Amino acid sequence: MSVTKHWLFLSFGLLWRSFLLLQIYGLVFSLLIAKFLLSSPSVILIKPTLLYGSLALIIFIAQVGLKLNLLRAMLGKRLNLSQTQWRICALSLACLFATMATLNAVVAFSTSFDFWLYYKVFASPVLLVAGIFATSWVAISRDSIHQ
Numbered sequence: 001m002s003v004t005k006h007w008l009f010l011s012f013g014l015l016w017r018s019f020l021l022l023q024i025y026g027l028v029f030s031l032l033i034a035k036f037l038l039s040s041p042s043v044i045l046i047k048p049t050l051l052y053g054s055l056a057l058i059i060f061i062a063q064v065g066l067k068l069n070l071l072r073a074m075l076g077k078r079l080n081l082s083q084t085q086w087r088i089c090a091l092s093l094a095c096l097f098a099t100m101a102t103l104n105a106v107v108a109f110s111t112s113f114d115f116w117l118y119y120k121v122f123a124s125p126v127l128l129v130a131g132i133f134a135t136s137w138v139a140i141s142r143d144s145i146h147q
Contacts, residue, residue, distance in 0.1 A: 011136040013079045014089060017071050018132055025055050045108040045116060048124070049101045056097035063090040085139040092138055096131035100124065 029051050033043070062068045069086045071093065081089070107119045 007136055007140045010079060010081070010140060011133045014071065014093075014136050015129065015132050018093060018128070021070060022055065022128075025058075026051055029054065045113075046105070048120065049105045049108065051101075052097045052104065053101035056094045056101060059090055059097065060094040063087065063094070081139070088139045089135055092135040093132070096128070096135065099131070100127060103127070 030047075033047060033050070059070055062070050069090045071089055072081075072086045104120070104124070108116050111119075
């Protein structure tokens with residue numbers, strides 16, 4: 001398989017796994033937030049920051065502390081990646097979610113609500129997809145350098 005085909009295969013594989021992980025965690029996270037915090041404008045603005053930040057922390061702690069790769073655990077055997085590639089993917093995804101948490105906080109508290117809403121609906125998903133494609137490119141590139 002050529003490098004480009006392998007990269008696209010990995011990109012789309014990571015994309016749906018990341019979306020699935022984000023949706024499952026987002027549902028659990030929303031239920032927990034709804035129980036403990038009242039719905040107010042500041043909670044609505046900060047909720048994506050807390051979601052992305054805590055998911056980044058969970059992925060990082062699972063990978064570094066527990067040696068458990070959450071992406072690989074979600075049907076990862078089909079992607080046929082090495083341990084190094086899985087580690088790169090997990091840590092890069094944790095960095096991506098931490099970056100998205102930081103960006104959301106900056107946009108939420110330095111701009112108007114309408115601008116934040118446009119960012120949340122249009123820019124945030126594009127950044128997530130671009131970050132996942134970049135993550136897969138880094139994993140493929142690192143593997144081809146070390147071989």
